[in-house]
Amino acid sequence: MYIFIAVYLLALCCYFKTRTSDNIKHRALNKYFMATMYLVLAIVTFVNKYDFASYQTLLMAALILAWLGDVFLVFDFGRGGDFFLAGNICFVLYEQIILVDKGGYGFRDFAWTFVLAGAMLLAFIIASGRWPEKLRYGKMRWPMMFYLSSIFMHGITGLALMIMMPGTNYAMMGLGSFLFMLSDIILNLYRFIFNNNKWMIRANSLTYFTGLLLIVLSTVYA
Numbered sequence: 001m002y003i004f005i006a007v008y009l010l011a012l013c014c015y016f017k018t019r020t021s022d023n024i025k026h027r028a029l030n031k032y033f034m035a036t037m038y039l040v041l042a043i044v045t046f047v048n049k050y051d052f053a054s055y056q057t058l059l060m061a062a063l064i065l066a067w068l069g070d071v072f073l074v075f076d077f078g079r080g081g082d083f084f085l086a087g088n089i090c091f092v093l094y095e096q097i098i099l100v101d102k103g104g105y106g107f108r109d110f111a112w113t114f115v116l117a118g119a120m121l122l123a124f125i126i127a128s129g130r131w132p133e134k135l136r137y138g139k140m141r142w143p144m145m146f147y148l149s150s151i152f153m154h155g156i157t158g159l160a161l162m163i164m165m166p167g168t169n170y171a172m173m174g175l176g177s178f179l180f181m182l183s184d185i186i187l188n189l190y191r192f193i194f195n196n197n198k199w200m201i202r203a204n205s206l207t208y209f210t211g212l213l214l215i216v217l218s219t220v221y222a
Contacts, residue, residue, distance in 0.1 A: 001220070005213070008037050012209050019205055020198040028074045034209055035070040039063055042216045049219070055097050059219065062090035066212065081147055084184075088150035091177060095157040098173075103165050110160045117152035124148055136192050144188070155181020173218035179211030 011034045018030040042063045050056040065087030073080025099105045125145055128135040137144055158177025161170045186204040194200055 004037070004041065005217075008034060008209075008213060011037070012205065015205055015209070016202045019201055024074065031070055031074060035067050035212075038209075038212045038216045039067045042219065045216070045219050049222070055094065055101070056219070058090050058094040058097070059215075062087045062094060063212075063216070065090060078143075081143075085147050085150050088147075088154040091154045091180075092150070092157050095154075095161055095173070095177065098170070099157075099160060099164060102170075105164065110157070110164065113153065113156045113160050117149070117156045120152045120156075121145065121149050134193060140192075144192075148184070148188070151181050151184045169218045169222040172214045172221070176211040176214030176218065179207045179214065183208035183211060 011030060015027075015030045015034065018027040021027065042060060046056060046060050065083050069080045069083035069087060071080075072083060096110070099110050124135075128137050128141055128145070155178045158174040158181070161174030161177070163174075165171075165174070183204050183206075186200060186207065190197060190200045190204060
């Protein structure tokens, strides 16, 4: 496992370079290598530790959808976003099931996640309407708002896991989800406001791939 993590992090360091280069082939191969690493580890862990009829299958579906998002996003931003949207919904449902089944909580106990995610979405909607020259969404405004609603719920539900569930594996899952959300916020700022800022897109890569690694490792050490 230490070797796996070392290789993954080395590939991530290489991606800081390829992501900001003009060679899309190197960038795609580097990204696909990391995405396949986290997916293969998730599949091996699932086969060895979990039943197909368990709600762990929902997490596997989320990770497969994230992998498909990684594959398509390099060449097709819209199609990649569709896969990530579906993946976020699976992540949220999985984490809510953990809160209910493993934590014994009711909906009222984590209703604040909907309120906080809704407040964040409302802030983006107001900002995009008030400063359209800065948040240059154009025709992508409402599709992006719809997507952001899913990623905000994913990240905030991850925050709920960190706060409400004891155990290192739940903390890893929650932190990974929160980093996933942070990576998409950074990507939005990069794509629609601070285009061509290499440090911002590297921060997006760091938070995203670290988040996915933590989510998968949370199942390994559960």
